[in-house]
Amino acid sequence: xxxxDFVTATISDLAPxxxxxxxxxxxxxxxxxxxxxxxxxxxxAFLTVLADQAIDQARAAEDEIARGQYRGPLHGIPIALKDxxxxxxxxMTCGSKILADHRPARDATVATRLRDAGAILLGKLHLHExxxxxxxxNPHFGNARNPWNTDSIPGGxxxxxxxxxxxxxxxxxxxxDTGGSVRIPAALCNTTGLKPTYGRVSRDGVFPLCNSxxxxxxxxxxxxxxxxxxxxxxxxxxxxxxxxxxxxxDYSQGLTAGIRGIRVGLLRGFFADDVxxxxxxxxxxxxxxxxxxxxxxEELSLPLMDHVPGASLAIITGExxxxxxxxxxxxxxxxxxxxxxxxxxxxxxSAAQYLKxxxxxxxxxxxxxxxxxxxxxxxxxxxxxxxxxxxxxxxRIGDKELAVAASLSRLTRPANMTGLPAISVPCGFSTxxxxxxxxxxxxxxxxxxxxxxxxxxxGATEWHRRRPPL
Amino acid sequence: MNADDPRVAAVVxxxxxxxxxxxxxxxxxxxxxxxxxxxxxLDRLDELNIAPEQVEPALTLNIATPNDDD
Numbered sequence: 001x002x003x004x005d006f007v008t009a010t011i012s013d014l015a016p017x018x019x020x021x022x023x024x025x026x027x028x029x030x031x032x033x034x035x036x037x038x039x040x041x042x043x044x045a046f047l048t049v050l051a052d053q054a055i056d057q058a059r060a061a062e063d064e065i066a067r068g069q070y071r072g073p074l075h076g077i078p079i080a081l082k083d084x085x086x087x088x089x090x091x092m093t094c095g096s097k098i099l100a101d102h103r104p105a106r107d108a109t110v111a112t113r114l115r116d117a118g119a120i121l122l123g124k125l126h127l128h129e130x131x132x133x134x135x136x137x138n139p140h141f142g143n144a145r146n147p148w149n150t151d152s153i154p155g156g157x158x159x160x161x162x163x164x165x166x167x168x169x170x171x172x173x174x175x176x177d178t179g180g181s182v183r184i185p186a187a188l189c190n191t192t193g194l195k196p197t198y199g200r201v202s203r204d205g206v207f208p209l210c211n212s213x214x215x216x217x218x219x220x221x222x223x224x225x226x227x228x229x230x231x232x233x234x235x236x237x238x239x240x241x242x243x244x245x246x247x248x249x250d251y252s253q254g255l256t257a258g259i260r261g262i263r264v265g266l267l268r269g270f271f272a273d274d275v276x277x278x279x280x281x282x283x284x285x286x287x288x289x290x291x292x293x294x295x296x297x298e299e300l301s302l303p304l305m306d307h308v309p310g311a312s313l314a315i316i317t318g319e320x321x322x323x324x325x326x327x328x329x330x331x332x333x334x335x336x337x338x339x340x341x342x343x344x345x346x347x348x349x350s351a352a353q354y355l356k357x358x359x360x361x362x363x364x365x366x367x368x369x370x371x372x373x374x375x376x377x378x379x380x381x382x383x384x385x386x387x388x389x390x391x392x393x394x395x396r397i398g399d400k401e402l403a404v405a406a407s408l409s410r411l412t413r414p415a416n417m418t419g420l421p422a423i424s425v426p427c428g429f430s431t432x433x434x435x436x437x438x439x440x441x442x443x444x445x446x447x448x449x450x451x452x453x454x455x456x457x458x459g460a461t462e463w464h465r466r467r468p469p470l
Numbered sequence: 471m472n473a474d475d476p477r478v479a480a481v482v483x484x485x486x487x488x489x490x491x492x493x494x495x496x497x498x499x500x501x502x503x504x505x506x507x508x509x510x511x512l513d514r515l516d517e518l519n520i521a522p523e524q525v526e527p528a529l530t531l532n533i534a535t536p537n538d539d540d
Contacts, residue, residue, distance in 0.1 A: 199532045212533065244532055307518065310511020317508065325489070332491045341500055344493070347485035348505045353512050358527035359520045365528060419534030444534035 006031050007168045007467055011225040014171075015073035021065060025076030029058035029120050032078045036122065036169045039470060044144050045154075045163040047083050048091050048124040054078065057120045064118070073228045075118030080170040082161050083124035084131055085216070086205035087111050094207045095127040095157075097140040098327060098334050108205025109240065110174060110216055110233045117232045122170055126160030129339045131176055131209045132320060133157055134184050134408045135390075139336040143390050146189060147468035148434055152387040155185035155408065161219045162189035166468055172220045172229050178209045179316060180382075180412025182217035183424035187382035187437025190426045190466060192454070193219045194226045197445045198419030199244035201230075202237035210319040211242075212358075213312070213416045222464060223425065223455040227251035230447060246445055254448050255455040260294030262453060263375045269301030270308070271380040271411055274397050282428030282436045283381045286457065290379070293456050300378075302371060304364045305414055309406065311364075312413045314349050314357040321346020365418050372443050377453055382424035382437030383408050411439065421447045425454045426463035435463075471510045473502035481505055 001009070001023070017023035033051050040046050061076040081087065084094045086104035093099050107115065115121070126144040128136050136144035136159025144159035146152040147167040154163040158175025162185030165173055175182040177195040186193025195217040203214055218229040231251045237243040266287045272280065291297050321328070324343050332340055372378070384407050385395050394401045415422035420441050427438035438457070442450035458464050471478065482502050486493065493501060 198534045212529070242532060244535075304518075307511075307515055310508075310514055313508055314512055321489075329490045337497070340491075341497065341504065344485070344489060344491060344501055345504055345508060347489040347491075348481050348501075348508060355527045356512065356515055356520065358529055359522065359525045360515050360518065361528035361533070362525050363518070363520065365533065419532070 008465065010221045011073060011077050011171050011228055012222065015077065018065065018076040019070050025058040025061040025120060026055065028076065029054050029078050032122055032169060039167050039169055042145065042150055043147060043163050043167055044142050045126055045160040045167065045169060046080065046123045047093060047126050047141055047160070050090065050121055050123045054120050054122050061118050061120065071118040074114065074232055076120060077171050078120045078122045079114060079172045080122045080125050080161070080164055081111060081173065082127050082158050082175045084127055084176055084207045085111060085174060087121065087124070090124060092124065093141070094131070095129040095138055095141060096335065098331055104205065106205070109202040109237045111205065113233050125164055125173060128157035128159065129336050130207070130324070131157035131178060131181055132339045132342050134180065134405055136160065136185070137390060145390070146387050147470055148190065149387065151389055152434065153188065153390055155188035155387065157181040158219065159185050162186050162191050162193065165189070165191040165219045165221060167470055168467065172218060172225055174233070175217055175219055176206060176209070177215045177217045177416065178213045179312065179409040179416055182219060183382050183412045183422060183437065183439060184408055186219055186424040188387040188435060190435035190464070190468070191219050191221065192223055192226050192423065192425050192464065193217060194230060194423045195415060195421065196230060196234065196447055197421045199242050200234050200421070200445065200447065202240040202243050204237055204239035208323050210316045212319060213316060215416070223423070223451055223458050224252065224255060226423070227255055227451050244445070249448060251448060251451055254452055257452055258294065259290065259453050259456045262295045262377070264290055264295045264297045264453070265300045265371065265375040265378045266297055267302070267378050267380040268299050269303065270305035274400060274402060274407065274410070275381055275384040276397050278430045279381050279384060279386070279436050283379070283438055286427040286438045287379060289457060289460055290453070293460055295453070300371060302367055304367050307360060308364065308414050308417055309410060311357040311360045312417055314353055315361070317342060317346040318349040318354045361417050368418050368420070376442070376449050378441040380439045380441070381411055382439040383412070384410060386430040386432070386434035386436055415441050420444060421450050423450050423454050425457060426466070427461070428463055471506045471513070473499065473506050475506060478502050478506045478509065481509065
């Protein structure tokens, strides 16, 4: 295969070649390691590269496959994990100098599942410090950069996870999503990013930001690859009390069923306010594509969404403060200034206010569930604006100036508050040439429907095939 | 609500004391400004008149499906 073939290749393309020994996992892994060596100095997507270990794993995979012990579509596929997910003996910094020397004693459940599926671990990926931010601007490890414009942020907090997939230096990655941290960078880097239902994927071994909002998700080049990854990492886990005991379907099975007759709600109101015109245009076009594919698209507003920013801020600041309280008291100056401030805000939230926000959350779940009785999915922009410049603090939308951090996470937070599955897929480019994401939100544990709609959209469009000019 | 609101000052003073963290003047100003936003958002929830006896906080193990036995 040529260099360009590997740049554009998906897991779904390469898995059959590996299975039938037409492609060596060692060759594929070496190609990725060479590309990491070339591109990572510009992108800062990887914090740790496990070159020797990856080659050893690739050799073992090759031997197993030669002996007829093929494990499945991830066998021999080079992937990487956000550096907030534990891998035994491998540094896990959480993007902070506070944990610079931390080496976990055991794997996170998702790491074990990927290892058991035969995936090759290339390394650990950059993130916003402790996942508490959406820019991946990081005072301890430098800033991760967007492959489409290295002066721009890749989004966050899983910025390295998205940049790595977009730049083809990993075939798939895991991220975490508490307020949009998988979907935001996916949108800003032109990758596919799936946050499953709360409880669908174990968070065991993942450093918490906010327990009641945290999710593990996947970033891939295509929806088809996201389905492959989810099929491996989903499922009950006794180590995570929030993990659901529902059976895990083969998420690849129903992908090609089409969307004729599927009922889709195009979110207005909160989801259309304070959104840049070029983003709105791309989402309108995407809704038109879904209609052309046979979906019934209707517009709707969910009035309670207006309160999501206030309530989610109270929950995330309150819970993250509870996680960091002791370290903050002892080592406040070792946090980056932005994260220290966000953590301190949690000390301003009373128990009564926290519970008020959680009561609101229950109402929000009920209102959304009621609306979704007659709809199979909701669609909206993933972010109101494309990637901003590194260090940029405010963004102009119409005649308003809004804080970058609050703006970028505004439209993704609702799916964290409701726990609903949500995906971002590429749906166009801004007037300044940066990627834009379409968000598709499903009913609880209906990832299959979310993936089916997203796959149909990717089958009809080419946005996800575009690669950054590196 | 703005950062000069006496309620913001009171909340921030109590919060800092509780946290046991020292902040410089610039950080304190930022914290007050952000706390004003936080309190305003929480105050707006009062417009919804949520009855505590009728709405259970979303603290069950599976938030997405609160009635699920899982």
